[in-house]
Amino acid sequence: MKKRTLQRGLTAFWWVTITFLYLPLLVVMLFSFNASNSAANFTGFSLRWYERLMGNEQIISAFWNSLVLAIVSSVVALAIGCLIGYGMYRHRHRKLGWLIVLIYLPIVLPDIVFGISEMAFFVSIHRHTGLLQPGLGTMIIAHVTFQIPFVALIVYSRLVGLDATLFEAAKDLYATPFKRAVHFLIPTLKPALISAFFLSFTLSVDDFVISFFTAGPESATLPIYIWGAIKKGVSPEINAIATLMIGAVAIAAVLSLMFNRQGRH
Amino acid sequence: MTETNMAVRSRGVVSETRHLLFSVMPGAVWIIVFLVLPSIYLMAVAFMTNGPYGQPQMPLSLESFRQLAGFGFLGWSPGNLYTLLRSLWQTLLSTVLVVIVAYPIAYYITTCREKWRPIMLLAVVVPSWTNQVIRTFGWMNLLAPGTPLSDAAQALGLIAPNMGLYPSNFAVTLGLVYNFLPFMVLPLYAAFEKLDTAQVQAAQDLYAAPVRAFWHAVFPQTLPGLLAGTVLVAIPAFGMYVIPELLGGGKGMMLGNLVANQFAGSANWPLGAAGAILMLIATFVGLYAMRRIGKRLGGGEEVVI
Numbered sequence: 001m002k003k004r005t006l007q008r009g010l011t012a013f014w015w016v017t018i019t020f021l022y023l024p025l026l027v028v029m030l031f032s033f034n035a036s037n038s039a040a041n042f043t044g045f046s047l048r049w050y051e052r053l054m055g056n057e058q059i060i061s062a063f064w065n066s067l068v069l070a071i072v073s074s075v076v077a078l079a080i081g082c083l084i085g086y087g088m089y090r091h092r093h094r095k096l097g098w099l100i101v102l103i104y105l106p107i108v109l110p111d112i113v114f115g116i117s118e119m120a121f122f123v124s125i126h127r128h129t130g131l132l133q134p135g136l137g138t139m140i141i142a143h144v145t146f147q148i149p150f151v152a153l154i155v156y157s158r159l160v161g162l163d164a165t166l167f168e169a170a171k172d173l174y175a176t177p178f179k180r181a182v183h184f185l186i187p188t189l190k191p192a193l194i195s196a197f198f199l200s201f202t203l204s205v206d207d208f209v210i211s212f213f214t215a216g217p218e219s220a221t222l223p224i225y226i227w228g229a230i231k232k233g234v235s236p237e238i239n240a241i242a243t244l245m246i247g248a249v250a251i252a253a254v255l256s257l258m259f260n261r262q263g264r265h
Numbered sequence: 266m267t268e269t270n271m272a273v274r275s276r277g278v279v280s281e282t283r284h285l286l287f288s289v290m291p292g293a294v295w296i297i298v299f300l301v302l303p304s305i306y307l308m309a310v311a312f313m314t315n316g317p318y319g320q321p322q323m324p325l326s327l328e329s330f331r332q333l334a335g336f337g338f339l340g341w342s343p344g345n346l347y348t349l350l351r352s353l354w355q356t357l358l359s360t361v362l363v364v365i366v367a368y369p370i371a372y373y374i375t376t377c378r379e380k381w382r383p384i385m386l387l388a389v390v391v392p393s394w395t396n397q398v399i400r401t402f403g404w405m406n407l408l409a410p411g412t413p414l415s416d417a418a419q420a421l422g423l424i425a426p427n428m429g430l431y432p433s434n435f436a437v438t439l440g441l442v443y444n445f446l447p448f449m450v451l452p453l454y455a456a457f458e459k460l461d462t463a464q465v466q467a468a469q470d471l472y473a474a475p476v477r478a479f480w481h482a483v484f485p486q487t488l489p490g491l492l493a494g495t496v497l498v499a500i501p502a503f504g505m506y507v508i509p510e511l512l513g514g515g516k517g518m519m520l521g522n523l524v525a526n527q528f529a530g531s532a533n534w535p536l537g538a539a540g541a542i543l544m545l546i547a548t549f550v551g552l553y554a555m556r557r558i559g560k561r562l563g564g565g566e567e568v569v570i
Contacts, residue, residue, distance in 0.1 A: 018388060025403055
């Protein structure tokens, strides 16, 4: 009897927490369809804020910047991180403490310290050499830096989970390291590589602080644009872009759920 | 050992080392060049003097640390000290609140049917996939003047008429709890899932009161998850920038805002860098403390740091 009360209480608490987690997002979505520009009263359904978005060149360019940044940085991080992950596995019996520290550094460093140290560094290099002008290039560098550890750790943990004799067998089967990589390593790592790519992509799209400090005047991403718009004064247009971004995340969530299910069967 | 054998072995060692270099070097060099060097540069900046345009200059000095402690042209002011104390307080408060919410949620998920658990975990995590700026903007919408929540708070006399619930310290705490809840639920859930129920059963069989049973049989087993969660919540919360900037206003500023402002509007790089050093020290002290606590209480090896 007592146990059932506890369970009921927990169920109620669960739904309260879920409401708490989704309420801010639902409000943003609801008010993106608001006919008036009030942030407090919903006066009627309209798509006017979405129409405004389509005509806003800054938003469209911010969208492309976000996309290019996320894709390019994820691809570069995948290549570099994958190599580190493999190296960590192959040489796991050596003392690689320095490497572990190096890999955890981007994860533990507070975003703001990460962002401003890169910004200060890039600005100084630029002043002295003309290289590394703040823009999409510096943002890509910064994003790759925080993505590498996650890729490396995913690849490493996948390799550790494999049977070590598989590597011996591959060595006997395929003569050259290149063939071994193409026929054995990459196919076995495929699920890990896919999830590492998606994680890198999500991390990139999710990031604001590091992008904000390493961006140039022309390379605003969607979160940076939204930030600027909020600072200028809350406008319902922000709700509309935000809703589109939430929609993208929702699709990603459904896909990951389906992918996860497929993986288990 | 014959000579040829030695030669083969040493060649093997050389190629192994070369392999290590080729696989690990690109990434290691990348992180060193684009993160370690910038951090060292930033630390150096903290010991320089602020130039007229906010650029760091020689000579070396400790001026920035004096400024961080509150000493300025007009003598000492407590502003920065308040900011620092507020950061500590907000971190502590929001971490405790996150633990209080996350414990029952993580436990509840383990009591549900196995096929629902991944979906429930996903439901907790999905909101955090949305950009932080958007999530915080959602709370601005919810807490603005004229919204039901603000009206309710006014009716209860918690805030002055025609005011919103933001900007305020309350809004910052709320934003932090909202932001970091999933980071505590996940490691706690992992701990609960591994929980050895025999111990709990034994405690109940020995007529332990529920609180006692929890404290002696459940809590120690979930400790690794709790410590990992605390690291994931408290360290980023202490350096938080977006949430206090949007929900806190002038009186809700935290260390992250103090640091960031020195690189934007008021331009005083050395002061900002000194603040960043403080944040780094806090980060590493926090990590070290968690490791020590974890080891002392016996769950240390499982803490993923």
